[in-house]
Amino acid sequence: MSRKPKQKAHIEFTLNGETAEVAFAPHKTLLEVLREDLNLTGTKHGCELGECGTCTVLVDRKPILSCLMLGLDVEGREVTTVEGMNEGAQLHPLQETFADTGAAQCGYCTPGFLLVAKELLTKNPNPTREEIKEALSGNLCRCTGYIKIYEAVELAAAKMRGESVELPKESVYGYE
Amino acid sequence: MKNFAYARAQDADTAVQLITQNQNAKFLSGGTNLVDLMRENIEQPDHLIDVTGLPLAQVEELPGGGVSIGALVRNSHLAANQIIRERYPVLSQAILMGASAQIRNMATTGGNLMQRTRCYYFYDTDARCNKREPGTGCDALEGFNRIHAILGASDDCIATHPSDMCVALAALDATVHVTGTGVERTIPIVEFHRLPEDTPQIDTNLQPDELITSVELPALPFARNSMYRKVRDRASYAFALVSVAAALEVEDGTIKNVRLALGGVAHKPWRATEAEKVLTGAKADEEIFKRAAAEELKAARGYKHNSFKIELAERTIVSVLKTLASEGGAR
Ligand SMILES: Cc1cc2nc3c(=O)[nH]c(=O)nc-3n(C[C@H](O)[C@H](O)[C@H](O)COP(=O)(O)OP(=O)(O)OC[C@H]3O[C@@H](n4cnc5c(N)ncnc54)[C@H](O)[C@@H]3O)c2cc1C
Ligand code: FES
Ligand code: FES
Numbered sequence: 001m002s003r004k005p006k007q008k009a010h011i012e013f014t015l016n017g018e019t020a021e022v023a024f025a026p027h028k029t030l031l032e033v034l035r036e037d038l039n040l041t042g043t044k045h046g047c048e049l050g051e052c053g054t055c056t057v058l059v060d061r062k063p064i065l066s067c068l069m070l071g072l073d074v075e076g077r078e079v080t081t082v083e084g085m086n087e088g089a090q091l092h093p094l095q096e097t098f099a100d101t102g103a104a105q106c107g108y109c110t111p112g113f114l115l116v117a118k119e120l121l122t123k124n125p126n127p128t129r130e131e132i133k134e135a136l137s138g139n140l141c142r143c144t145g146y147i148k149i150y151e152a153v154e155l156a157a158a159k160m161r162g163e164s165v166e167l168p169k170e171s172v173y174g175y176e
Numbered sequence: 177m178k179n180f181a182y183a184r185a186q187d188a189d190t191a192v193q194l195i196t197q198n199q200n201a202k203f204l205s206g207g208t209n210l211v212d213l214m215r216e217n218i219e220q221p222d223h224l225i226d227v228t229g230l231p232l233a234q235v236e237e238l239p240g241g242g243v244s245i246g247a248l249v250r251n252s253h254l255a256a257n258q259i260i261r262e263r264y265p266v267l268s269q270a271i272l273m274g275a276s277a278q279i280r281n282m283a284t285t286g287g288n289l290m291q292r293t294r295c296y297y298f299y300d301t302d303a304r305c306n307k308r309e310p311g312t313g314c315d316a317l318e319g320f321n322r323i324h325a326i327l328g329a330s331d332d333c334i335a336t337h338p339s340d341m342c343v344a345l346a347a348l349d350a351t352v353h354v355t356g357t358g359v360e361r362t363i364p365i366v367e368f369h370r371l372p373e374d375t376p377q378i379d380t381n382l383q384p385d386e387l388i389t390s391v392e393l394p395a396l397p398f399a400r401n402s403m404y405r406k407v408r409d410r411a412s413y414a415f416a417l418v419s420v421a422a423a424l425e426v427e428d429g430t431i432k433n434v435r436l437a438l439g440g441v442a443h444k445p446w447r448a449t450e451a452e453k454v455l456t457g458a459k460a461d462e463e464i465f466k467r468a469a470a471e472e473l474k475a476a477r478g479y480k481h482n483s484f485k486i487e488l489a490e491r492t493i494v495s496v497l498k499t500l501a502s503e504g505g506a507r
Contacts, residue, residue: 009182025179026179026180026182027177027178027179027180027214029211029215048215049212050208050212050275050276050278050279051413053276053278056278062252062281063277063278063281064278064281064282065208065278065279065282068206068207068208068211068212068279068282069207069211069282070182070204070207070211072182072226073207073226073228116277116278134277135277137276137277137412138275138276138277138278138279138412138413
């Protein structure tokens with residue numbers, strides 16, 4: 001396959017479980033293709049330098065930065081964005097606990113955190129706080145101070161393991 | 177971003193053919209460096225040859241105990257590999273101390289070797305930079321040069337090579353396997369990257385039509401006792417101010433084998449051969465570690481904002497060797 005400049009690129013890939021076809025200017029990043037050509041604005045534009053993680057999506061079930069990947073690169077691959085996390089009307093447990101605990105404030109960083117956490121819990125259903133911190137260390141949040149985010153992931157993990165969970169009591173330092 | 181033509185290669189020969197046939201062409205792997213530089217208009221290729229489909233994504237044991245790492249092996253995959261973690265922990269640690277999980281999932285072995293400097297003036301198209309635009313001058317010399325080189329720099333360029341992985345490879349005596357038009361060759365890692373001299377626009381000794389196919393680690397049994405330490409301004413993301421990769425074998429209190437390389441200090445991963453000479457055969461104690469570090473840094477030259485790196489490098493070398501000597505001794 002070879003393409004000359006100016007021609008539109010045309011690719012097919014799996015997007016949130018369904019086949020997607022899209023045509024776009026070949027120099028666009030995956031982030032731009034998702035937002036501008038597929039109208040999936042859940043994935044956010046942040047630094048576009050690889051430093052903030054808010055543009056994270058899963059490609060072949062691995063978290064990657066869509067601001068540093070060309071749209072052309074996902075041809076034939078499997079992409080999951082935050083729009084693909086819920087099952088019909090049912091939110092993903094992480095989405096529920098992020099909402100319940102206030103792990104999302106302005107919410108700009110949330111899609112990235114959710115996808116990285118989803119991948120973490122698939123690989124490791126019972127992560128320690130340290131493992132959660134390490135997994136989420138590529139994502140920046142300017143609002144929450146992270147503690148509620150870690151707690152939301154822990155709560156979601158417990159829910160997904162089938163344990164009954166109650167929201168712990170809140171303090172200024174998070175939940176006790 | 178400037179527009180470009182795009183082609184996908186399925187095997188190494190086609191990739192090499194495509195890069196030779198097209199003017200101003202570049203290979204594209206994980207894109208974490210190239211896409212970034214293209215968006216900043218620092219790199220402006222007319223053709224991209226996507227090599228992510230090449231069948232070079234395996235880590236393989238070689239007869240004799242070495243390991244071959246395909247050019248398309250992702251950094252996260254390499255760092256997690258069981259053989260690497262056991263036999264060459266320094267490499268696994270170096271990779272995990274770089275970038276973020278998302279970037280390591282994208283970045284490849286070949287791309288990591290070829291990544292360009294993080295010098296601010298290289299990134300700032302309003303600044304003078306001999307690496308970006310040969311002959312314009314170097315604004316880092318008199319500018320904010322905290323992250324810049326203290327060894328092997330020139331009056332034309334004081335940029336550093338930013339890779340952590342490559343520092344571990346330098347300590348491990350890796351060789352880089354490349355294929356060009358009709359020729360295959362291997363390049364020892366210490367000769368792969370070059371010093372800036374008066375042509376800082378050239379980072380490596382790889383020819384423009386050559387593709388990296390794999391990196392080979394020789395059998396190095398004592399590298400089981402190896403480690404990487406990275407000193408940086410903050411604990412995640414930041415590039416190394418100074419880093420040390422080392423492997424050490426001590427027998428009856430005497431240093432039998434040592435490999436030492438420094439990162440963040442030069443235009444290339446810096447193999448500390450002067451220090452190795454002092455150490456080999458000597459009694460393993462703090463005094464000799466200090467003497468070796470001082471010997472290596474004797475040639476160092478600091479600039480306005482980075483002179484601190486000289487002492488920092490010495491101390492980091494000593495601390496890493498002390499750790500390895502006590503851990504290795506305990507085994
Ligand atoms: C925010 C951020 C933080 C980072 N932090 C660190 C850090 O702390 N430590 C660190 O070491 N690195 C760090 N990196 C850099 C990262 O490791 C590199 O960008 C990455 O390794 C490049 O690999 P790639 O496959 O994405 O290369 P690409 O971007 O695809 O390519 C880079 C260059 O290599 C060439 N190339 C690629 N493959 C081949 C091949 N097989 N043969 C010949 N040429 C080839 C390309 O033509 C291009 O010129 C960071 C990057 C970012 C964006
Ligand atoms: S927008 Fe991609 S990492 Fe910040
Ligand atoms: S909730 Fe605002 S940046 Fe994270």
